Amino acid sequence: MTKNGKPGFWDNLIAPKGGLFGAQLAGWTPGPAARSGLGCRVLADQMIEVAPSIALAADVYVPRTEGRWPAVIAFSAYSKELQAAGVPAGNNESGSPPVFTDRGYAHVIVTRRGMGRSGGEDAVYLNDTDVEDHARVIQWAAAQPWCDGQVVLFGTSYYGLTQPQVARLRPLALKGFFTNEMCTDFFRHIAMFGGAPQPDFFALWMGANFTPLQFRLHLPPLLRAVVSHITNSALKHLWWPQLKKRMTRIMRTFERQVPTPQARKLFAGLMLDGKTRETSVLPAGPSGALGDIEVPFVVVQNAGYLNLHQFGAYDLFENAGTPRDKRWLIIGPATYDLPVYAWQLEALAFFDHLVYGADNGYAAQPRVRYWTEGTKDYRSASDWPLPSSSPLRLYPASNGAGAATHRLDRAPGTAGTNRWAAVPLGAIVTAGFDEVENQRLTFELPVEEEMELTGPITLCLSFSSNEIDSYVVARTGLIAADGGYQILSMGAIRPACRRIDAARSTLTEVAIDIDVPEPLVPGVPVTLRFSLTPQPVVLKPGERLVLDIASRTDLLRSDVSHGHAQFDMQVPPYYARNTLHYGPDTYIELARAGEARSDFHV
Structure with missing residues (x-):
């Protein structure tokens, strides 16, 4: 079953040098190695x-x-x-x-x-x-x-x-x-x-x-x-x-x-x-x-x-x-x-x-160990999603014009809307376009008490467009007390492909069935429900949790120099004006961790 020769004369003249770089252990120190010092x-x-x-x-x-x-x-x-x-x-x-x-x-x-x-x-x-x-x-x-x-x-x-x-x-x-x-x-x-x-x-x-x-x-x-x-x-x-x-x-x-x-x-x-x-x-x-x-x-x-x-x-x-x-x-x-x-x-x-x-x-x-932003430590749980977690729903609400910084409330507010411009990646726009049209909506929640958010993240939006299809990208982030921003999670959905694939969904991901698109009726709201990538984080008083919504990944940019790998998408397909409709059907649901866990500080 093999066609193997002996090593070449020069193959092992110099032994290769090993490399260890980046995270190696998830918050613990193992006991002695079974073997060591054996070379290569x-x-x-x-x-x-x-x-x-x-x-x-x-x-x-x-x-x-x-x-x-x-x-x-x-x-x-x-x-x-x-x-x-x-x-x-x-x-x-x-x-x-x-x-x-x-x-x-x-x-x-x-x-x-x-x-x-x-x-x-x-x-x-x-x-x-x-x-x-x-x-x-x-x-x-x-x-x-x-x-x-x-x-x-x-x-x-x-x-x-x-x-x-x-x-x-x-x-x-x-x-x-x-x-x-x-x-x-x-x-x-x-x-x-x-x-x-x-x-x-x-x-x-x-x-x-x-x-x-x-x-x-x-x-x-x-x-x-x-x-x-x-x-x-x-x-x-x-x-x-x-x-x-x-x-x-x-x-x-x-x-x-x-x-x-x-x-x-x-x-x-x-x-x-x-x-x-x-x-x-x-x-x-x-x-x-x-x-x-x-x-x-x-x-x-x-x-x-x-x-x-x-x-x-x-x-x-x-x-x-x-x-x-x-x-x-x-x-x-x-x-x-x-x-x-x-x-x-x-x-x-x-x-x-x-x-x-x-x-x-x-x-x-422990069966689950997770790095927690905010405290920079590993924490543990017996399962994922964390058995001790409870859902936390935050409702986007308007603070006025679309370009304003809006708010996240703990209860649904009165109905209303805000709009943003969806412009295809690389599309031609007039000079100064961004001064008259906002291409994203931003929502913030001031943090009043320390809380850990660890687990699945689901975004539900009541959405309409003046086109038959578009693209919606959402990210969460953290603004520190000193004003520094850190990206946390991201998710996206094509509105014409919004049917949920329940058979393929998991406790962490709302799987979307995109095989049969259902074109939007311009101006008629539909419900978009999709998942963002989980990022465990501890929020502290004086910080702000941020939710951004746009139609292009490059507008919510992070890159590898910050430790994140994010690829641009050739979306949205059309110039469009997208609308977010506020109320009980527009919310972000996060998992708030309880106290039944242990910490590994590193």
Whole structure:
């Protein structure tokens, strides 16, 4: 089943340098590591036969000490060539191999069919054949002389999305997985945001990862190791903040790169044809079948991803078939770091507990731990949504003209309206347009007593437009006592696609059925009900909770330099005047936490 040669003479002349960066532990300190100090060596370009005449290329990093080790597998469509080099690339999300090998694990980084040195044809991402190949890779790894027969999974984004997919197949060697920033319903969590395609994200993603250069890239292990000693040195604390400030400009550069013809065809299919579940070129994803998963897992949510990688973590945690005491949810701080080296120590503590049987305290960890803005600490709960929480409804109310700062009241007020202009992204407007037309509505609640808001956020709006369709984007934020602003959460909906998909909804997400649009009747109000991304926060007296409503994501801008990843949408479709109708049917509902929790101050 393998076509593997021995390591090249130069492959291990210099050992790669490991990297730890970003959040590593969710508010606790584990007990002693099961293994440590074991070093790293690479078995490059191992070929794993998954079908007749088709083999996948993998780099296997193992401890320098001879032995049999549990395998940590990372599987994706990305090139494997830069994963150990530590370069700040968006596809560098498999973790740092020396971190895992030093702790007694083999780290296996695999590239799917059609990419790089892997055989087969390039195809649509996350397809069923890839899932079956992933299962074969797991069983292959378990049978290797460097593996003790136990396999776990680790990775972020694409490397995280693949984990629940393959866990549903229940490979015999799979003992558990640790997934970060993942999705479960690929149609609504990736392809469409609030009922509209995401061209900004897909153009960036494909231009960065699926160009001809990425497909033919080959970086010798020795060169990767040399680069890792530069990128993972202490100097990163100097160069990464400078690079992060320029990340938006860098992303625009990637968007101008020309992907392969196959990637361009997929882009066209997503933007032009994939408007319904039936016509979408992406696979459905594991949502709705998560009950097939039985192994223990940890799922981590980065609160900084506002229109990507949202809601899947909550779907998995709520609906997996894994016993309830064997699944954990972590909601981390809003961060954007490259490469993604976060959560490796948390994962290793989980794996030590799972496959080495280490008595390190993981079994006693609360099922839910969440980073709380405002107090900057981790708090814990027995479940999500928090069992001790209660709904808090706040009702938008007018303070006059649309451009004024309006208010959030605790009880519905008298009927009335405010309007805002919906202008398509990149549309032509006259100079000084914003001086005569407001393009967003802003509402504030002065905070009079300390309160924690942790859990699902639902926005219900009585809405009308003078067009047959539009787009509505909402965000919450916090204005500190000193006047500084911090974004908290975001959600969006296309008004013509407002029917709720109850079968796919979860306790955290109101799923929207966008397959059959219902055009608006100009001037006739409809009810829009949709979810915003959860962001735990403690509000203190003197602060203000803010709700903004507009029709374009770029008008409610946050970017990666602030720790948030947010992609522009090509919306709204028309110039329009949108109206918000006040009263009992227009409100934001948040979850106010009670006292039944404990804190982990870090």
